Amino acid sequence: MVPVEPQRPSPSTLPRESLTEFSDGTSHPGPLLPDDRVEVEFQKALLDRPSLGIRLRLVLGFLIIVAVTAGITVTSWLLLSSVERRLRVLVVVDRLTIEVQQARRFEKDYFLYGTNLPDALDHARQARQLLVSHMRTGEPDATLGNEGLAAFVHQVDRYEELLALLSAGGRDAAPNAGNIRRGELEASVREHGAGITSTVLDMATSERRSVENMLAVAKRVPMVFLAVSVILTLGVANFLARQMLGPLTRLVQATQRIAAGDFSPLAPARRYRDEFSDLAMGINRMTHELERRYQILVESQKLRAVGTLTAGIAHELNNPLNNITLTATTLKQFRSKLNEAEHGEMLDDLVTQADRAQAIVRNLLDFTRQSEARMEPLDLRRLVDDVVSLAQTQVKFTGSSVEVDVPPDLPTVHGDRNLLSQVFLNLLLNALDAVQKGGRIHVSARRAAEPGFVSVDVGDNGSGIPAHIIGSIFDPFFTTKATGQGTGLGLSMSRGIVRQHGGELRAQSVVNEGSTFSVLLPVTMVVADLSSPPARGDCSGTPEGGQRPA
Amino acid sequence: MERQTRILVVDDEEIVGKRLLVALKSSGYDVDTFVDPKAALARIAEQEYDIVVTDVRMKDVDGIQILEAVTKRSPRTKVVLITAYATIEVAREAVAKGVFDFIPKPFKVSEFLDVIARATAGAGL
Numbered sequence: 001m002v003p004v005e006p007q008r009p010s011p012s013t014l015p016r017e018s019l020t021e022f023s024d025g026t027s028h029p030g031p032l033l034p035d036d037r038v039e040v041e042f043q044k045a046l047l048d049r050p051s052l053g054i055r056l057r058l059v060l061g062f063l064i065i066v067a068v069t070a071g072i073t074v075t076s077w078l079l080l081s082s083v084e085r086r087l088r089v090l091v092v093v094d095r096l097t098i099e100v101q102q103a104r105r106f107e108k109d110y111f112l113y114g115t116n117l118p119d120a121l122d123h124a125r126q127a128r129q130l131l132v133s134h135m136r137t138g139e140p141d142a143t144l145g146n147e148g149l150a151a152f153v154h155q156v157d158r159y160e161e162l163l164a165l166l167s168a169g170g171r172d173a174a175p176n177a178g179n180i181r182r183g184e185l186e187a188s189v190r191e192h193g194a195g196i197t198s199t200v201l202d203m204a205t206s207e208r209r210s211v212e213n214m215l216a217v218a219k220r221v222p223m224v225f226l227a228v229s230v231i232l233t234l235g236v237a238n239f240l241a242r243q244m245l246g247p248l249t250r251l252v253q254a255t256q257r258i259a260a261g262d263f264s265p266l267a268p269a270r271r272y273r274d275e276f277s278d279l280a281m282g283i284n285r286m287t288h289e290l291e292r293r294y295q296i297l298v299e300s301q302k303l304r305a306v307g308t309l310t311a312g313i314a315h316e317l318n319n320p321l322n323n324i325t326l327t328a329t330t331l332k333q334f335r336s337k338l339n340e341a342e343h344g345e346m347l348d349d350l351v352t353q354a355d356r357a358q359a360i361v362r363n364l365l366d367f368t369r370q371s372e373a374r375m376e377p378l379d380l381r382r383l384v385d386d387v388v389s390l391a392q393t394q395v396k397f398t399g400s401s402v403e404v405d406v407p408p409d410l411p412t413v414h415g416d417r418n419l420l421s422q423v424f425l426n427l428l429l430n431a432l433d434a435v436q437k438g439g440r441i442h443v444s445a446r447r448a449a450e451p452g453f454v455s456v457d458v459g460d461n462g463s464g465i466p467a468h469i470i471g472s473i474f475d476p477f478f479t480t481k482a483t484g485q486g487t488g489l490g491l492s493m494s495r496g497i498v499r500q501h502g503g504e505l506r507a508q509s510v511v512n513e514g515s516t517f518s519v520l521l522p523v524t525m526v527v528a529d530l531s532s533p534p535a536r537g538d539c540s541g542t543p544e545g546g547q548r549p550a
Numbered sequence: 551m552e553r554q555t556r557i558l559v560v561d562d563e564e565i566v567g568k569r570l571l572v573a574l575k576s577s578g579y580d581v582d583t584f585v586d587p588k589a590a591l592a593r594i595a596e597q598e599y600d601i602v603v604t605d606v607r608m609k610d611v612d613g614i615q616i617l618e619a620v621t622k623r624s625p626r627t628k629v630v631l632i633t634a635y636a637t638i639e640v641a642r643e644a645v646a647k648g649v650f651d652f653i654p655k656p657f658k659v660s661e662f663l664d665v666i667a668r669a670t671a672g673a674g675l
Binding site for chain 1: 563565566568569570572573576607609612634635654655656657658659660662
């Protein structure tokens with residue numbers, strides 16, 4: 001795994017300085033304690049969006065489906081109603097056809113046999129009544145149109161009139177029939193009858209065709225409806241799913257991130273606020289609290305280390321103190337027997353041993369002091385030496401030896417002395433726990449295989465770490481030590497600190513041969529900012545890590 | 551003129567050796583001091599001392615090993631342990647192996663000389 005440059009979000013909604021500014025140095029409890037103000041900013045950013053709830057979105061989505069369904073249903077109903085009306089018209093036209101055909105048959109009988117003329121007239125009247133009542137329904141006529149229909153009624157009237165003339169006049173001309181002779185009258189009756197018959201047949205044919213066309217359309221409607229419903233439902237479902245799954249996925253990623261110890265707050269990703277925003281805010285409150293407690297644990301972990309060290313350091317102090325006491329009492333008791341040079345040497349020893357005692361105390365104080373995180377160019381050699389001397393007593397107790405091999409020409413690394421000392425001390429104390437009497441611990445530094453990184457390795461020839469647990473050693477609260485012996489926070493805390501520096505902490509181990517822990521630190525041109533945790537994802541970054549919507 | 555009491559001092563703190571050398575010589579003892587416990591062990595193998603004073607915690611070799619080596623070579627030799635890190639376990643082990651006395655650091659030169667005087671008297675020197 002190649003260490004990655006930490007990416008910090010700078011939500012456009014947030015003032016950058018709220019993320020970068022650190023404590024004012026007076027009230028800040030420690031270098032890593034969460035900054036309440038950052039959390040407040042993120043919560044505000046999550047809140048300051050127009051609200052569009054999931055419920056509302058669901059309701060809108062389903063309303064669209066309902067509206068389209070209603071539209072299609074109404075269309076289909078209208079279509080069927082007009083089919084029904086056309087069918088009614090068709091029935092009328094059929095009856096009309098029958099009446100006209102009957103009238104024509106009786107008319108033909110009359111011409112052939114001189115009988116049934118009143119019957120023909122009767123059927124013609126029936127036809128006319130049918131037509132008039134059909135006109136009164138106001139149904140637009142598919143074949144003739146309303147004017148055509150009126151003309152047709154007129155034609156039927158005329159036919160009826162002519163029949164009436166025939167039945168009234170016999171051979172004489174009817175007074176209102178003009179002076180037409182019987183032959184002409186008969187011809188006119190036939191002509192009108194034929195006209196009416198053809199019109200009626202045309203009407204019947206075209207009404208049938210129109211009904212058939214409408215039925216064909218009506219048959220297609222359910223299919224169209226089905227297709228539209230399926231597409232629309234899928235579309236709405238897909239849209240709503242994306243609306244839900246997007247934030248859910250981001251929240252899941254956020255929880256994984258939090259589980260890995262990154263407590264950065266979630267930032268807004270979308271235009272609108274909804275129930276997920278409330279959840280995100282809840283998660284932010286939770287992580288803030290988690291971070292606070294984690295930092296308390298980190299401090300307690302540090303105090304544990306200090307406790308371990310203090311006993312050793314108290315003993316360690318005995319050496320320079322003894323040198324001072326012994327020298328001072330020797331000088332006092334045997335001054336007369338010693339020459340000037342020996343006096344000088346003893347006085348020099350007093351000074352150097354007092355300095356040595358002071359250095360031991362200062363080293364411990366530096367380590368325990370909660371100073372602000374401060375990035376500075378590091379002298380890795382000195383840092384490692386200080387840590388080794390802090391643990392010197394433990395080294396002696398275990399009867400092991402520590403070899404330090406940090407070349408002076410390494411590229412510059414920036415970091416916080418105090419925090420990195422904690423890391424190296426932790427690794428060193430772990431190594432001391434792992435080795436037997438006479439064990440060898442090797443602290444070395446070199447340019448890492450990854451370009452742009454320096455690697456500081458703490459290796460031991462101890463018992464090693466079994467393969468099945470090496471994946472868990474960086475987990476918070478994971479410990480192989482007996483209850484009460486270890487907090488299980490050392491390595492997880494150390495990895496957190498190294499990652500904060502933009503680096504990575506790795507472990508390699510072979511059982512019964514030993515382990516090597518490598519601290520990779522970036523060679524720095526630009527000083528990193530320690531005030532916000534590294535490698536943040538957030539509930540809201542766009543998946544491609546692009547610009548988030550403003 | 552009775553022979554001088556021969557004393558070996560081993561402490562990886564160089565100053566301890568230097569000061570005890572001055573104090574013991576001025577008090578009329580014959581003294582060898584070693585900073586390197588391995589070299590001290592080599593010397594013990596070839597020469598007998600009346601009193602051996604050794605620090606307990608040193609690199610490579612500890613005071614208990616010196617004590618063992620001395621009592622093995624000459625049981626009459628008195629061994630005095632100097633310790634900056636007094637632990638019960640070490641004390642117990644040392645007593646079991648016949649240590650003459652402990653001197654915890656830090657100590658005054660007079661306290662040290664008192665212990666040496668007692669050891670010398672005890673040895674009937």
